[in-house]
Amino acid sequence: MSTEHPPLLWTPDPARAATSRLSAFQQFAATHHGAPQTAGLSPQAAYATLHRWSVERLEDFWRAVTEWFDVRFTRPPTTVLSSTAMPGARWFPEATLNYAEHALRHGEDSNTADTPAIIHVDERTPEPVATTWSELRRQVGSLSVELRALGVRPGDRVAAYMPNIPQAVVALLATAAVGAVWTSCAPDFGARSVLDRFQQIEPVVLFAVDGYRYGGKEHDRRAVVKELRDELPSVRQVVHIPVLGSAAPAGAREWEGLTAAHAEPVFEQLPFDHPLWVLYSSGTTGLPKAIVHSHGGITVDHLKQVGLHLDLGPGDRFFWYTSTGWMMWNYLLAGLLVGASIVTYDGSPGYPAADAQWRVAADTGTNVFGTSAAYVMACGKAGVNPGHDLDLADLRAIGITGSPLPPDGFRWIYDEISADIWLVSVSGGTDVCGSFVGGVPTLPVHLGEIQAPNLGVAVESWSQDGKRVVDEVGELVVTRPTPSMPLYFWSDPDDQRYRESYFAMFPGVWRHGDWITHTSRGTVVIHGRSDSTLNRQGVRMGSSDIYEVVERMPQIKESLVIGLEQPDGGYWMPLFVVLAQGTTLDDDLRAAISTALRTKLSPRHVPDEIIAVPAVPHTLTGKRIEVPVKRILAGTPVDQAVNPGSLENPEALRVFEQYRRA
Template sequence: MTDTDVEVLWRPDPTRDNGMLAFRSWLREERGHDFASYEDLWQWSVSDLEGFWDAIAAYFDIAFHAPPSRVLASSAMPGATWFPGATLNYAEHALRKGADDDLAVIFHREDGLSAHLTFGVLRTRVAAFRAALVSLGVTSGDRVVGLVPNSPEALIAFLAAASLGATWSSCSPDFGARAVADRFTQISPTVFVAVSGYVYNGRSFDTRPVVEEIRSQIPSLRATVLIDYLDNGAALDDTVSWSSLMSSFAGSALDFTPVPFDHPLWILYSSGTTGLPKGIVQGHGGIVLEHVKMLALHSDLGPGDRFFWFTTTGWMMWNYLVSGLLVGTTIVLFDGSPAHPDLNVLWHLAEQHRVTYFGTSAPYVQSCLKEGLTPSSRYDLTGLRVVGSTGAPLTPEGFRWIASAVGKDVQIASVSGGTDLCTAFVAASPDRPVWLGELSCRALGAAVEAFDESGTAVVEQVGELVITAPMPSMPVYFWGDEDGSRLREAYFETYPGIWRHGDWIRITSRGSAVIYGRSDSTLNRGGVRMGTSEFYRVVEGLEGIEDSLVIDTSGAGQSDGELLCFVVLSPGVALSDVEPVLRAELRLNLSPRHVPNRFVAVTEIPRTLNGKKCEVPVKKILAGVAPERAVSIDALRNPAALQPFLDIASG
């Protein structure tokens, strides 16, 4: 296909320089690589891994305390060995860019509390909490965990831990005690940083009972640091006050402990839909390299920009957001509900703080569309250059809404990746057009392909999303997985030596891509495969439908299974009112094969703590798998939502 076959919503401004073009110019002048197009650059980046990642390290002046003996000692997956012999520190890179009076952090809480931290102030506070951690006995290799909202304190605690070579892990304070304990008990932390309460959707919540329950289950703890986050004097026995520690160690010197390239930086978690969540360990060096590449080149961020992504500390996008500091960008932290008092709150935030890059989720965009919001007519968004979207496939209607309601000159950066690598590997680039419904490119250094059933790379066909070459931010290991068997099972069983991510993807002949949702929940009817995202786009676009879940039971051990659609209806709407329209729209927009055998009304759709629909667990339950084997109840936001599916399975 050519550009004219698919509608182009945005094109790069040929008069404006950007980070990707500057990198290509540097490659030409310093390394003798002259690439005529982005696609040529991408091809080189995945075929000459050592040349590309060495160039990234040199271009961004990565501060190695001990130099590497080479770039890539082994390219096996799993088991690739990056930058052997090198030592560095993530926190050093995060805090080295800005001058003392440059703005590092803008914080905004839904109740109006706000703060601005310069790089100088941030460095001072990190130094103080670093010294406090040392006083509590924390050393390199220890784990520091946080039950914290998206706040300056969370950022400071993380950077202080990283500066020591301690490993950070965090959960959002809206997680239940069991869900947090399931994560933190695995990694035996020494210090627990927690808030006494938080605000959300106009209400205040006391988290002290949760903190008590969590720490009672972690015998390895030496100390609990309590943040009086609501400033109401809340205290808790046998804890140390954040404010008193910061006062006691004010004026401490900032230092950074050099650690090996793959030294654990943080531990993220799988969604935990079956069994305990897996602890995904990522290293200092891999994250530094991957994030400077994505943020400075693909996102075109640098000093003077303001980078926002709506997230909590329980989602990898928080880790990605705070890495904006690596490239000298001001990061914008928001804590609260994206819909309080209404959906305009984040667009107002973008106006207030002159946000350059506004990141959100595809469901939020869809909600704004359904509400008929037009942010550009209500707010001054002239500072906005990019709207990023992830978490689910962005529908073509979502693309159109951003172009019309936010701004035709705003780049739409629909991206896809995963917690597993803490990055996007199908993304956008400031020198690539935005085609309707498509992700603009495969990210540099990410050898993403679509595999057919025979394991052959295909173009213009839907296939399994695989990564055929190692990336530095791939997991160093899973926590507690001594023999690596769980890591191999998670990604490398289907195609030995090749990462299978679990999504359906179509790579276009232009090098752009379309994501179709999880490959293990894909609808396969009469040999026609379709991602669930396409189905939801039709169903949830109709008036009267609040939410939906589609399950193809023929893929759950039943060769003659049914296609079932569960819908959450708007108040006052009956299933009989909407079912004829649903059937007609699905037949028209998808295919007759994709009209469900049955529609079932439910009160809510089961979701994980991270907000993902529980497609695969429900599919297993409907296939007769015992619920305790199909899903970890503590990994669910709304466990009671499983009951209708259990009733169907038992009936």
């Protein structure tokens, strides 16, 4: 890979960088915790120096984080990290705290109690509706009293089948306040997908809506909720949230009745490693992994991520388009930890028009807006002009995750939104409920690159034989523990599945499953999943590079490339394309695709065949799947290659099965 600088797109104003929370933290850590002084260094050298200290002196760094953000330990820690083993690291072993207390503490201040904690927008009523900090505390207090009255105790599981609405935030915080363990699925998940998740953890309470609105339509989910009730014998109580206005089913409790009382929340003081919530892997093969995170790990890591790497704080407004079935919903709630107002949106990302998310950002005065790479690219193809058509004067940063953002996506943002915008491309995962690499408010943004590894995260790029490589594509590894790594997987005796997921390739080192280039300039490029690597003529290639070239063409809506080893030792690499309306895959278009790949990438990137398909299969959180399609093309039956309940469009797989048979 070339070490030349890609084009510079943005440089932070020096005064703005100097007043960022990261700069203030750097001075605090230098004064009180032995971090190196960086006066006189370039911004890149200063951050690299701070990052090196943060991973070499983990205990000093994380103690500094807890002091800087005033983490409320009811039993103060004497030890930060009792073991650096992975898995098995134990953080702040003597300490006690509660995540919900930190999320709600900004409502204690009379100066902020009546300012918005949550600003909600949905398709039917686009006018934003605010929930103040004091009202949020009251509702959480009322609901937590009722949960305790229902017999919910620390360690019990509470599940939710809810969209991204304020009630979901209240339910999570009340669950955390009593020390129970939260988990959620979005209501567009079918019954089987939800049961594959919830049955693993046996919840005692189920919060459920009667339906949801999406794309201008109402979707009744009462039949699904009934099936959940019937198939979850552990559930002792269902709480009904009437999004569509229907009456509660027999035996269910009404949401309004449980949140009507005036009560201050009481926060159970819990060990640092007490379970907070369970998130799930996509579950494309087998049951989804039930990933358990801790009260303390999420609290301190999310404070760092949104406070330092997004530069969020009191008075800011934070909007990330997400659903309750994606870890970014949990990440959105991190805005509350630093006193920011969070924006919740329930609806389609592109309804009534492609610029819908930008309109939400404009209407709510959002300062930091997060979305997916796919949405940015769709906006580019749709020809929308948010920077011209909308008032985005309050917007200072745009976050991107979900998949690598192609260079054209970077260009579109700076051309169509603003030349003075901080583009925060991040990469991480559900596994840690956050990012490994992402934004740094003091550093410039270069075309196609993520700014840097996050503080406290020892990210490296490794070759197959376990050697660190720079300016070369390698496996993304993390060589030292972080607090938000999973405690364990639910129902995983002896951590067998946990170890196999992250530590089988390099024992004692977290291997995440992404291809990464860590440049000698400190920046990062993510190339896609390493478990779906293309390997042609002994050269490994990332699929995202091919998607970036092909999907730039107006005739192509989406694509999927697969590399398949043949029994005779050969290698077959087909490219499947979804065509734009009115487009035909003729010889001219095939030639244009091949020429673009050959000239922009290399001859190795040219596929053996180009095949039109009606749709590309996606997970429930919108990610295209490659490995299950590869298995289907290799002869594995569909029901063995992938769990259909994990997909938003399982019917898309049939084309690949039919193609393999043909």
